[in-house]
Amino acid sequence: MYRVLISDPLSEDGIKPLLEAADVETIVDPSMSHEQLLEAVGSVDAMIVRSQTQVTREVIEHAPHLKIIGRAGVGVDNIDVEAATENGIVVVNAPDGNTISTAEHTMAMLMSLARNIPQAYHQLQQKRWERKKFVGVELKDKVIGIVGFGRIGREVAQRAKGHRMKVIAFDPFLNEEKAEKAGVKHGTLEEVLQQADFLTVHTPLIDKTKHLINEEAIQKMKTGARILNCARGGIIEENALYEAVKSGKIAGAALDVFEEEPATDHPLLSLPEVIATPHLGASTIEAQENVATDVSYDIIELLRGGTVRNPVNLPAVSSEMMEKLSPYFKLSEQLGVFLSRVVAGTLERVQVYYSGDLLDVDTMPLTRIAVKGILKRHLGSRVNDVNAFKTAADKGITINEQKSTSTQGFTNLITVEIESDQETRTIAGTLLNGLGTRIVQFDHYSIDVVPEGHLIVIRHTDQPGAIGRVGSLLAEHQVNIATMQVGRTNEGGEAVMVLSVDKEIEGDCHEKLADIADISQVQCLTL
Ligand SMILES: NC(=O)c1ccc[n+]([C@@H]2O[C@H](COP(=O)([O-])OP(=O)(O)OC[C@H]3O[C@@H](n4cnc5c(N)ncnc54)[C@H](O)[C@@H]3O)[C@@H](O)[C@H]2O)c1
Numbered sequence: 001m002y003r004v005l006i007s008d009p010l011s012e013d014g015i016k017p018l019l020e021a022a023d024v025e026t027i028v029d030p031s032m033s034h035e036q037l038l039e040a041v042g043s044v045d046a047m048i049v050r051s052q053t054q055v056t057r058e059v060i061e062h063a064p065h066l067k068i069i070g071r072a073g074v075g076v077d078n079i080d081v082e083a084a085t086e087n088g089i090v091v092v093n094a095p096d097g098n099t100i101s102t103a104e105h106t107m108a109m110l111m112s113l114a115r116n117i118p119q120a121y122h123q124l125q126q127k128r129w130e131r132k133k134f135v136g137v138e139l140k141d142k143v144i145g146i147v148g149f150g151r152i153g154r155e156v157a158q159r160a161k162g163h164r165m166k167v168i169a170f171d172p173f174l175n176e177e178k179a180e181k182a183g184v185k186h187g188t189l190e191e192v193l194q195q196a197d198f199l200t201v202h203t204p205l206i207d208k209t210k211h212l213i214n215e216e217a218i219q220k221m222k223t224g225a226r227i228l229n230c231a232r233g234g235i236i237e238e239n240a241l242y243e244a245v246k247s248g249k250i251a252g253a254a255l256d257v258f259e260e261e262p263a264t265d266h267p268l269l270s271l272p273e274v275i276a277t278p279h280l281g282a283s284t285i286e287a288q289e290n291v292a293t294d295v296s297y298d299i300i301e302l303l304r305g306g307t308v309r310n311p312v313n314l315p316a317v318s319s320e321m322m323e324k325l326s327p328y329f330k331l332s333e334q335l336g337v338f339l340s341r342v343v344a345g346t347l348e349r350v351q352v353y354y355s356g357d358l359l360d361v362d363t364m365p366l367t368r369i370a371v372k373g374i375l376k377r378h379l380g381s382r383v384n385d386v387n388a389f390k391t392a393a394d395k396g397i398t399i400n401e402q403k404s405t406s407t408q409g410f411t412n413l414i415t416v417e418i419e420s421d422q423e424t425r426t427i428a429g430t431l432l433n434g435l436g437t438r439i440v441q442f443d444h445y446s447i448d449v450v451p452e453g454h455l456i457v458i459r460h461t462d463q464p465g466a467i468g469r470v471g472s473l474l475a476e477h478q479v480n481i482a483t484m485q486v487g488r489t490n491e492g493g494e495a496v497m498v499l500s501v502d503k504e505i506e507g508d509c510h511e512k513l514a515d516i517a518d519i520s521q522v523q524c525l526t527l
């Protein structure tokens, strides 16, 4: 039974897939103290949060069984993704589910800001019929400057155009051509700041966007312009905004987010020109159902051994690409595990070559799995698909992948070469149509081994009797040989035997095999 902790308020309809899964037990408690959270994560396989629960390194380190953290929303700045990656925990989010709601909220804020609706309503509540005080501005023909032209930025642009506003946008991934296609004007950040009557930010909060709109940026804006932030607190420097509104440089601001939340006592809230909501961008029935459903499905998939659709700390792989790659997952891991058992010394470099059908495919996920297979020998389940590259890098192991035209006659071929401070070992495998995986080369030797079950890999000198002695010794220990492959460089030279046996060898059998004349190395492994 998988245990899933839900520590923020989520849509009950959205988490139905979890509630209905027979192999999942959900623990729902959106009002936990920090101490309760630390205790609760100790026994769970997965957790789902919104922006409230802070999934810090401390939380992650208290969660030895945690495999996946689901963010029912977009921003993952409340999750220590680096700590999750280091601990092999997949982080997923729901990037699309609340786009429309947040864009609509931005428009609601834009119109409220232009027409002073919250302020006027507040006066009415105080039984004051103020008409002169609340003269607004029209949106038509005004310039809206959009910083961050991603999912939400684009939706805001479309809606602003519906109000016949002029849209100018800046985003590092936007150029003239793409902007033209989207029906907006492309500008540099400086141009957007200079031309905007309304400036709205829709970037993530990252190092580069922290205080992107600071005093210097605000000085570049038109006097009397207005600013909106429905993205993340901290993109706009709050002190600078406060001073700019106070001085009249900025006519007003609409904020859904703050650097520190909850923000009930913020100085900006004392300014009548500033309107605000308590982080409500995604708070609609539809958005909450969407995001909760999206993460629930990803969590169930991952816990049951499947692949997730919206990984944050794993590169996303399209379903089309996944279909091409998935048949090779097992082979990649088998090759890695095999090599890790036969190499001597400290690992320094892993090189993976792909050829044949794999020439035109993004093979990075396969390399990651091969590296996981290699590192598993010493790290066990601490290494997985999420942290394989990072773990290798931390250990000073260089990873490279290369495409090769040499197929050795196979339709597809994966060759893994590992270099230690003592030796270089190579293995190559293929996926035979309908026949499963095969190891077809080991070091310089061509072999044909099904990489499954119990294998014994023996290095020896090609001398009469070596094979016979191995067979007799195994028979003495009641070990049945299922298949045996022998490769040699030349007659009487170095040779290798790969035996697949029906059971693991026990007792002193390993030692006795190693003692046989002409045998230099014996490795036993189970795949
Ligand atoms: N208020 C809410 O409740 C709410 C709801 C959903 C999303 N959000 C926030 O809204 C923001 C946007 O979400 P999204 O789904 O559109 O994300 P997105 O990833 O689709 O778009 C973000 C865009 O910002 C751009 N960007 C990054 N750095 C930039 C920079 N320095 N200058 C200009 N552009 C830059 C990226 O290239 C990207 O196109 C995020 O911060 C998200 O957390 C808030």
Ligand SMILES: O=C(O)[C@H](O)COP(=O)(O)O
Residues within 6 Å of the ligand: 050, 051, 052, 072, 073, 074, 075, 076, 098, 231, 279, 281, 282, 283
């Ligand atoms: O990043 C997001 O998805 C939004 O900020 C929504 O946050 P919430 O889930 O806490 O409403």
